Amino acid sequence: METNRPVVVKRIPERLNLKQARAFCREMDPILNSDRPQIVFDCSQVKQVDAAGVEMLLQCLSHVIRRDGDLKLAALSPQMAIILEMTRTERLFEIYESSSDAVLSFSRFLPAHLKQPAVFTMPAIPQLAPPRAAASNSAEGAAPADLAA
Amino acid sequence: MDVRAIILIGGAKPEFGPEAESFAGTPLALHDVLGRPVLHRIVDRLQAQGIGAISVISEMPMPPLEGAIRNAQQALNWTTVAAGQLFRVAENAFSDHAQAGAEGVLVLRLGGYAEFEVEEFLQRHLDGRAHVTRAVDGNGAGLGLFMIASSRRNDAAYLFRHHLQQCRAASGEWVFRGYFNPLASARDLRALAVDALMQRVPLASIGEERRPGIWIAPSARVDRRARILAPAFIGAHANVRAAAVITRGSVIEHHAEIDTGTVIENATVLPYTCIGPGLDVAHAVAGGRRLLHLARNVEVEISDPRLMDTVSEHASLRALSSAASLAAYLPLQFFRGLFATSHRDQPKEFPAAAHAPSSALSAPAGFEASREASSFPASLAVARRYGDQ
Numbered sequence: 001m002e003t004n005r006p007v008v009v010k011r012i013p014e015r016l017n018l019k020q021a022r023a024f025c026r027e028m029d030p031i032l033n034s035d036r037p038q039i040v041f042d043c044s045q046v047k048q049v050d051a052a053g054v055e056m057l058l059q060c061l062s063h064v065i066r067r068d069g070d071l072k073l074a075a076l077s078p079q080m081a082i083i084l085e086m087t088r089t090e091r092l093f094e095i096y097e098s099s100s101d102a103v104l105s106f107s108r109f110l111p112a113h114l115k116q117p118a119v120f121t122m123p124a125i126p127q128l129a130p131p132r133a134a135a136s137n138s139a140e141g142a143a144p145a146d147l148a149a
Numbered sequence: 150m151d152v153r154a155i156i157l158i159g160g161a162k163p164e165f166g167p168e169a170e171s172f173a174g175t176p177l178a179l180h181d182v183l184g185r186p187v188l189h190r191i192v193d194r195l196q197a198q199g200i201g202a203i204s205v206i207s208e209m210p211m212p213p214l215e216g217a218i219r220n221a222q223q224a225l226n227w228t229t230v231a232a233g234q235l236f237r238v239a240e241n242a243f244s245d246h247a248q249a250g251a252e253g254v255l256v257l258r259l260g261g262y263a264e265f266e267v268e269e270f271l272q273r274h275l276d277g278r279a280h281v282t283r284a285v286d287g288n289g290a291g292l293g294l295f296m297i298a299s300s301r302r303n304d305a306a307y308l309f310r311h312h313l314q315q316c317r318a319a320s321g322e323w324v325f326r327g328y329f330n331p332l333a334s335a336r337d338l339r340a341l342a343v344d345a346l347m348q349r350v351p352l353a354s355i356g357e358e359r360r361p362g363i364w365i366a367p368s369a370r371v372d373r374r375a376r377i378l379a380p381a382f383i384g385a386h387a388n389v390r391a392a393a394v395i396t397r398g399s400v401i402e403h404h405a406e407i408d409t410g411t412v413i414e415n416a417t418v419l420p421y422t423c424i425g426p427g428l429d430v431a432h433a434v435a436g437g438r439r440l441l442h443l444a445r446n447v448e449v450e451i452s453d454p455r456l457m458d459t460v461s462e463h464a465s466l467r468a469l470s471s472a473a474s475l476a477a478y479l480p481l482q483f484f485r486g487l488f489a490t491s492h493r494d495q496p497k498e499f500p501a502a503a504h505a506p507s508s509a510l511s512a513p514a515g516f517e518a519s520r521e522a523s524s525f526p527a528s529l530a531v532a533r534r535y536g537d538q
Binding site: 050 | 427
């Protein structure tokens with residue numbers, strides 16, 4: 001299940017306080033408001049981040065989820081990792097070692113139930129016909145709606 | 150035999166940098182461990198072994214102390230010197246002790262914390278008939294601990310002028326096999342606190358053992374909904390609020406504040422440090438708006454008072470601040486009721502509090518978020534699980 005939509009990689013500034021967060025968000029606004037945005041924040045340069053910075057990340061994540069997109073963090077600096085851990089927000093993000101790993105993860109995304117061969121075991125209800133997709137259809141590339149058909 | 154002591158604080162090797170043997174701008178020897186500074190513990194130990202005259206020479210002034218210890222501090226013969234003058238002043242102090250009739254002078258540089266017997270060290274010094282005897286560990290590394298015959302002023306001067314690194318003549322050695330903590334970094338300070346809590350080193354905590362392994366100073370305030378798991382220490386005037394969790398050998402020093410729902414795990418919170426609501430502080434030493442993460446070995450500065458702050462060291466200013474917040478409480482609630490968009494508070498019951506995101510994040514970041522995003526924090530529970538996770 002690959003996607004042709006672009007992945008935007010954005011480097012977070014060294015200091016992420018209230019002022020920087022505002023500026024960063026203004027800069028990101030067109031991307032955040034696009035259709036199904038795929039965004040990676042590269043946090044390797046971050047040296048100082050405060051609650052407003054974390055709040056900004058959460059707001060961006062919220063924006064992106066509402067537009068059916070995805071936001072991932074990559075290359076967390078130790079300072080950033082400590083603050084995310086301290087504020088209990090690290091569990092809300094997908095975090096990757098490097099930006100390239102994060103970008104690749106968008107194209108490698110594959111829900112677990114689609115990974116398995118489509119062995120559809122329907123309950124034995126006489127009035128329903130056996131699923132015709134079960135034997136012929138490969139799960140890969142098939143949307144959940146197809147499987148349900 | 151008249152033995153006197155000179156305790157030096159500072160004088161770390163320049164190659165270790167200005168931050169060596171200190172944390173948040175204060176030498177580690179002056180930081181508290183279970184309610185009492187390391188220096189005072191050493192002084193107590195020396196006095197208990199019959200050393201009455203002790204000179205303390207420091208490059209840094211003593212930080213503010215909790216009431217009961219303040220008197221002990223005033224009784225110390227304390228000299229604060231300018232940077233670079235430490236060993237010169239020590240040389241003068243040695244001469245003063247010698248003139249006052251001392252037969253031997255014990256010199257300690259803090260530096261490290263050692264649980265040693267003066268009697269044993271002195272005996273080794275006398276048996277060896279050396280002018281200077283230095284304590285070494287099992288590998289022969291110096292511990293910053295010397296016994297000097299008071300009649301050997303030239304040897305003492307040579308030693309001080311070489312910053313305790315070199316002796317004039319061949320020195321005697323005393324191999325010390327007891328407990329020694331080098332106190333080279335905040336990690337060592339944390340290790341000393343853990344060793345004390347685990348009773349590997351006999352450092353008495355300033356407090357009473359309310360339950361097995363839980364020491365709480367009489368003036369500490371601990372909310373009944375807070376959880377404290379042994380071993381732990383809560384210092385004098387510390388404040389642990391509702392649903393806070395103190396666990397895995399954590400130490401909350403005097404006048405520290407742990408806000409609602411915050412988890413302190415395997416960490417030391419230094420005096421006058423305020424940790425914000427709903428945070429996880431784990432494997433760390435926190436104080437003076439700095440946090441050293443022991444697992445990652447990274448020290449970060451936290452400038453956001455919502456996450457970490459310091460309370461005033463002066464009682465009058467603290468009282469004024471409390472009165473101001475009390476007076477502002479009702480107007481603030483009224484204002485929030487009228488204008489604030491989010492009323493999310495940290496849950497006050499465990500375990501909900503320990504799993505909620507920090508309420509320090511509830512304030513808006515300040516940028517123009519869209520209207521639909523404004524209700525975000527409460528609805529974030531749509532934590533996504535990915536197929537391949």
